[in-house]
Amino acid sequence: MVSGSGHHPPVTEGIAEVMIKDIKSGEGRGATSEVPLAFQTGRQPVDPVVLGQARRQMTMFGIFAIVVLAVLLAVWWSA
Template sequence: MVSSSGHRPPVTEGVAEVMIKDIKSGEGRGATSEVPLAFQTGRVPVDPAVLGQTRKQMTMFGAFALGVLALLLVIWWAA
């Protein structure tokens, strides 16, 4: 049960023992995941070609942004 503050109450010894027994009784029954669920990100691995394309796009955007900034500074100084 989750309290109104959103935090779970601490696990008691009895509950911990039941959890341990449940885990031990399930060992060896089925295939386990290679990566624990807590460490799975849900994201697909990044393709190096896509990463390179994104890097190129960000570089072009940065150059464009610097150009616009330089143009605005020149106009501001000229006024």
């Protein structure tokens, strides 16, 4: 149980023994829930060429958005 100040009560020896038994009884029974970062495949290393292309594309999109906004403001002010 967590107290109102956010601190956990100290673990007693009995609780520690139960936790150790639970951990030891679960060893070798299946895959672990944690995968080392080196083996995760969700994110590929960033290629500098691809990164440069993405930056160039975002810059062009930003310039395009500013131009469209400027044209819309010019049409609105002239109306």
